[in-house]
Amino acid sequence: MSLLDVQNVSRHFGSLVAVNGVSLAVERGELRAVIGPNGAGKTTFFNLISGFFPPTSGRIVFDGVDVTQLPVHERVVMGMARTFQITEIFPEFSVRENLRIPVEVAAGYRLRPWMSHTDDGEMRARVVELMEMGGLTDKADRLVGELPHGDQRATEIMMALALKPRLLLLDEPTAGMGDQETYDITRLIRRLHKDQGLTIVLIEHDMRVIFHLADRIMVLAEGAVLAEGTPDQIANDERVQAAYLGKAA
């Protein structure tokens, strides 16, 4: 059974069909890239999976459970976490504080009006661990809003990881980054995938990143699946070259 099984989903915005009958099965431990020209419907597709809004038609099955009608927070509890194309963080909080909130939610403490000393220690330790993994330790007490773009992105990814997800959805994690930052984030994603066996779906425009990371690629164009396959198959697919790679070259 696939971890994520999206069956024939569509989403209409008035007369615009942003996603049109897309199916996608993601296996456990897989890193799947979703590519496609601007406006292809990639972000909308993520919004459907993560529950931002419901699909007009189709079904979304996560870990064998039909989640199509479930609210966002229940999908998070089941193990889905995401980042956004335009970074969504708590800019006026420090890195530590940004991470503290998802760490507590993941521990099931979100309604707790108090916290024991031991639990508090555990939460702190987990935050430190996440900051180390994301290379953010030396910026722990800086306001996230004042940090460079790359660090903000890293913070957002670590916030998603703090939720201990089984499926991580990353919407253009390297968008707007310089070479060094892109390299760092790519390495981080690779580690999560290879070392921790995390299942990841990744929207990305940077071809170097995709070919370095992805097990399989799905190409969207005008809301529909144009092609699907391994990086080599996609690179040699004529329709893709015409619709997408050709355009980029």
Add this chain to the structure above:
Amino acid sequence: MKRLPVNRLSSRTSSAIIWIVLLTLPLWMRAVGSYTELGTQVVVLALAAMALNFLLGFTGTLSFGHAAYFGLGAYGAAMTIKYLVPSTPLAILVGMAAGTIAAMIIGALIVKLRGVYFAMVTIAFGQVFYFITFRWNTVTGGDDGLSGWHRIPLNLGFTTIDIEHDGKAFYYFVLLCFALSVGVMAFLLRSPFGRTLLAIRENERRARFLGIPIERHLWLSFVISCLFASVAGALYALLNNFTDPRALYWGQSGNFVIMAVLGGMRSFWGPLIGAAIFVVLQDYVSSHTENWMSFVGLFFVLVVLFFPRGVLGIIRRRTMR
């Protein structure tokens, strides 16, 4: 400007200064040409403004209808003593229950709304309660208000504290209720639950996708906020030995918002400072001119224009630089 970490809402020094001032207030209030009841009024309205600010400043949601819960607390307390039992603590508990139950129901109806819509609907519901007290003459006394009752001395078994006639004793009783209430609020805001509220204030979308059910947390914050607003209302009725529909009027809700914004809604003590300025200005200016509200209004506009973080925001910036 140095910023306080999320789990510290106010600096130790400012808290210490505020408690010292509040604890010694009846000792010097007369010396500065004022009277204890004015101090009591500040503490009661400060509680209402701080309760509102739990929702406004720390959850990022504006309610323009808090007078409804304040007023329900006031009527609950007044009617308990007038019609049911002559007990001050019981009166407060009934007032609190009345406001809280109403908030639980109304909260459930409005938590899906955001921003201006939320604020507008809170006004609308508030006005419903206003008209009920206004029209239901036989029980609420209608426009004339509910008089013919008074607060009851506290019977502790081994001794009795005469909060009815001794203004200082009543002040300290009110201060105790205030301390318990704001203590609970501060405690909650430092907890994991409190951090989810700050998260909602900072970035609702992010909070939602971190697995926080926004509507449920917003509802809880609203109910907690209204609970303490109704405690303040009960104390307000006890202070005046009287209550009338004006306690529920939406203008009163506006006053709470003014106090919170005036003092600084991002700081825990800000609304207390706002309430103090508001009450003192009202007391002082109204003895010179009928038109005291325009002075408060002018002051308010100046603060909002030049010091968006409120009066306490200015002081903090000065001292921490």
